[in-house]
Every structure is written in structure tokens, then in C-alpha cells.
Amino acid sequence: MAKPTPLSGFPEWLPDGRIVEQHVLDTLRHTFELHGFAGIETRAVEPLDQLLRKGETSKEVYLLSRLQDEDGPEKLDQQQGREKQLGLHFDLTVPFARYVLENAGKLAFPLKRYQIQKVWRGERPQDGRFREFIQADIDVVGAGELPYHFEVEVPLVIAEALGSLAGIGLPPVRILVNNRRVAEGFYRGIGLDDVEGVLRQIDKLDKIGPEKVSGLLVAECGATEDQAKACLALASISGSDVGVIAEVRALAESHGAVTELLETGLGELEALIAAASERAPGVVVADLKIARGLDYYTGSVYETVLVGHEQLGSVCSGGRYDTLASDGRNTYPGVGLSIGVSRLVSRLLSAELVRATRSVPSAVLVAVSSEEERVVSDAVATALRARDIPVEVAPSAAKFGKQIKYADRRGIPFVWFPGTAGEDGVVGADQVKDIRSGEQVDADAATWAPSEADRWPQVVPVP
Incomplete structure (x- = not known):
């Protein structure tokens, strides 16, 4: 065409x-x-x-x-x-x-x-x-x-x-x-x-x-x-x-x-x-x-x-x-x-x-560690959406660096990393990263929330 x-x-x-x-x-x-x-x-x-x-x-x-x-x-x-x-x-x-x-x-x-x-x-x-x-x-x-x-x-x-x-x-x-x-x-x-x-x-x-x-x-x-x-x-x-x-x-x-x-x-x-x-x-x-x-x-x-x-x-x-x-x-x-x-x-x-502060509604990109673990990422996304937080799941299980770049291109401020099992079989805590500041902290999908300014895109005057 x-x-x-x-x-x-x-x-x-x-x-x-x-x-x-x-x-x-x-x-x-x-x-x-x-x-x-x-x-x-x-x-x-x-x-x-x-x-x-x-x-x-x-x-x-x-x-x-x-x-x-x-x-x-x-x-x-x-x-x-x-x-x-x-x-x-x-x-x-x-x-x-x-x-x-x-x-x-x-x-x-x-x-x-x-x-x-x-x-x-x-x-x-x-x-x-x-x-x-x-x-x-x-x-x-x-x-x-x-x-x-x-x-x-x-x-x-x-x-x-x-x-x-x-x-x-x-x-x-x-x-x-x-x-x-x-x-x-x-x-x-x-x-x-x-x-x-x-x-x-x-x-x-x-x-x-x-x-x-x-x-x-x-x-x-x-x-x-x-x-x-x-x-x-x-x-x-x-x-x-x-x-x-x-x-x-x-x-x-x-x-x-x-x-x-x-x-x-x-x-x-x-x-x-x-x-x-x-x-x-x-x-x-x-x-x-x-x-x-x-x-x-x-x-x-x-x-x-x-x-x-x-x-x-x-x-x-x-x-x-x-x-x-x-x-x-x-x-x-x-x-x-x-x-x-x-x-x-x-x-x-x-x-x-x-x-607009970003071009997509998503406040969070949930990373995918492997396609076999995508169900875990989907569960995190479901829990966040239930609390009125707009979320999308990464389209592929690429290296985390590429997934972060994907979020950055779309203007998504946070990337969520589901906890993974260590050598001892213990699953570590989920973490969320603010890719603007680089700050990364432990997080629970049942309680964590972005600031109100980050939850949804905002319309602001151009300086």
C-alpha cells in the first residue's frame, strides 16, 4: 500500500x-x-x-x-x-x-x-x-x-x-x-x-x-x-x-x-x-x-x-x-x-x-525475566490495576536494560522487577525502579503506589 x-x-x-x-x-x-x-x-x-x-x-x-x-x-x-x-x-x-x-x-x-x-x-x-x-x-x-x-x-x-x-x-x-x-x-x-x-x-x-x-x-x-x-x-x-x-x-x-x-x-x-x-x-x-x-x-x-x-x-x-x-x-x-x-x-x-507529561497512560512497566515467568509479571500487573494503577507488561523477555529503554521511550516512569528465586530457592522481594532518578526500592503490589502526579498522565503548561 x-x-x-x-x-x-x-x-x-x-x-x-x-x-x-x-x-x-x-x-x-x-x-x-x-x-x-x-x-x-x-x-x-x-x-x-x-x-x-x-x-x-x-x-x-x-x-x-x-x-x-x-x-x-x-x-x-x-x-x-x-x-x-x-x-x-x-x-x-x-x-x-x-x-x-x-x-x-x-x-x-x-x-x-x-x-x-x-x-x-x-x-x-x-x-x-x-x-x-x-x-x-x-x-x-x-x-x-x-x-x-x-x-x-x-x-x-x-x-x-x-x-x-x-x-x-x-x-x-x-x-x-x-x-x-x-x-x-x-x-x-x-x-x-x-x-x-x-x-x-x-x-x-x-x-x-x-x-x-x-x-x-x-x-x-x-x-x-x-x-x-x-x-x-x-x-x-x-x-x-x-x-x-x-x-x-x-x-x-x-x-x-x-x-x-x-x-x-x-x-x-x-x-x-x-x-x-x-x-x-x-x-x-x-x-x-x-x-x-x-x-x-x-x-x-x-x-x-x-x-x-x-x-x-x-x-x-x-x-x-x-x-x-x-x-x-x-x-x-x-x-x-x-x-x-x-x-x-x-x-x-x-x-x-x-x-502531556507522557504519551501513554501506563505508569508502570512490569518487566519479564523469561517467557516462562510471564505469568508472574501478569499477576503483578493485575494486582496493580486492581488498585487503579495503569500498567503494561513488557512485550518481550529481553535483557532488563532493553526493557528499561522501552519504558523510557514510551515515557513510562517506573519499571517493576518481580522477585526471582535464588540458589537456595527463596524468592526475593519485588523491586520497582524510578528510571528518571535511578532509585530502586523493594515493593509490594498490594501496597505500593506512585505519586498522584505520576499515576496518570498530566497536562501541564510548557515553561
């Missing part, structure tokens, strides 16, 4: 990288559960027409079909194709909305759920952007209504979860927040009706800059030059304290754009900033250019960046949605945030910010 050609956009970490990823996932899961979020998992595929409800994503959806499927996409008209065709989910929000509708009668509301799964997105691979990647989502969904305080709680849970990773070298995070009601109230107040179009263009500010966004607002959203300038002025406002509210209100007053919707949004944004300044000082920042170009967000919107790595883009985003989950009779509003775990891990590894 010829050497395979790598596929870009499908990350496959080496074993030590996988340990880092697993540590991140375990930390996120633990924090979510501390706050009462229950874990679920949904299927990997959804009907194409459901996936395309989210907006401008048709170019990103991977279709799923059998190689010999007689009803391939080319044999179906467009509408039939969407109804019958399946696609891999490109996020976890759309499948979660479907899950809520299908199971509403069995769920207790407000429902707090977390979901950690792979998703697939057919976009051009680049730094931190993949075609297959892991997301970690949290959402709170209500039946009929959802109190605003959950829009405050969710980003603070994310701040705590990411803050828990600071000890392994994760850079500080900034959660940038805005409120769709503020933006919509302001745009309508200055006479712009194509609110979704304006939001989509404002969402491009960091990518193409204010001059090009201004041109798009005029060309595609029907804005005048003055209206475009007002939109950019709103987008330029940011701050980590409630003073930002007065700044937005002053701008709205100067343009005669104070509306009831804007005031409602400002009240909600102020509550979020005030709570965050107490519970996570400096982490949550109001940024009025955060738009989230997807059309189902209705309230708070969030984006999260790594300080010093802003060029990577948002590693966590989300917002409030009121109508994504609805069966026509009942509506289930929600608010959620999604962490791009693979993007986060890729930066931790590529920038050499963290490392």
Missing part, C-alpha cells in the same frame, strides 16, 4: 495530543455538570431541509448517501432532494432543536443540557478551521418562555469552564457580548428595515474592515452614507463596565434612534455586564460589533477570543434564540454557547502552550 495522502481539515492528534484534548473535554464536562447541565448525544445526520433552516450554510453541508443509491441527488428535484436527502450535522444547535421537539413530553423544563460531539462542515481548511471537529455546547431551553437571567448564566458558566483550563496554559479569554435588540432597535430607529442584512454585513467587520462593510451596507442593505456611518459608530463601542450603556444611549439620542426595543436590549445588556463584572471581572466585555450573522438569534449574542491569539477568531460563540425550536403550537426558546474544542486544542498544541 502506498503512503496515504493526508486529508486537510480532519485533525488527528498524536497520542500525547489526544491526552491534551481529553483533558480539555473532561474539564469542560466537569464544569458543565457542576452547574446542573445534563449530557445528551444526538445522531450525526439530519434531513437536509432541516439543516438548511439555519441560513447561508448550503455550501457547508456534507451529504450522506449510499454508493449504489438509486435515488441519488441528481435524480431528485430540488424540493424532494432536500426532504429525502440526509446530511451530516454542521453544528449541534439544529439537531438539539429537533431533539427537544421530539422529546418535549418526556423532558423537564427549563432543560439544561450539554453536548460534546463531532460535527462536519465543508469549508476551506485554515488555521483553526476544520472540516471535522469537536464542539462542546451548553444550552438552556424553556417551554413557552425563558427568563433573561439564563442569558447571564450561560456565558458565566463558559467563563468558568475556560478559566479552569488556565492552569494548563490556556491564555486568558474574553467573552464579547452584544444584544440583538440593541442592534435592531438602533437600525430601525435610523430608518433601516433590512435588519438581518445589516447584521450580516456588520458581522464581517473583523474580516474585511469598516470601509468595505460601509460599501456593502449601502449597496446591499439600502443604507445611505449617513446611516452606514451610524451603524459603524454603534459597532465601534465596547467596554467591560456599564458605562458602555450610556455611550450607546447617547449615540442613539444623537441620531433620533431611541426606540422601545433598543431600551429593552440595553436593560438586558446592562444586567449581563453588571453580573459579569462581579463574578468574572474583565472576562465579559460588551462589544457592539458582535452581530452573529445567523438569523435565528433574538437577544444576547456572544463570541469568545483567546487574548494574544485573536487572529484565530472566535473559539466559542452563541446566543439567545426564540423560534428555532417550534412545532407551530409550542415554542421552546433557548440560549446557548458552543466551544470549538478542536480549534482550541489545535492552538494549544501548535503554539506549544501545553504538553
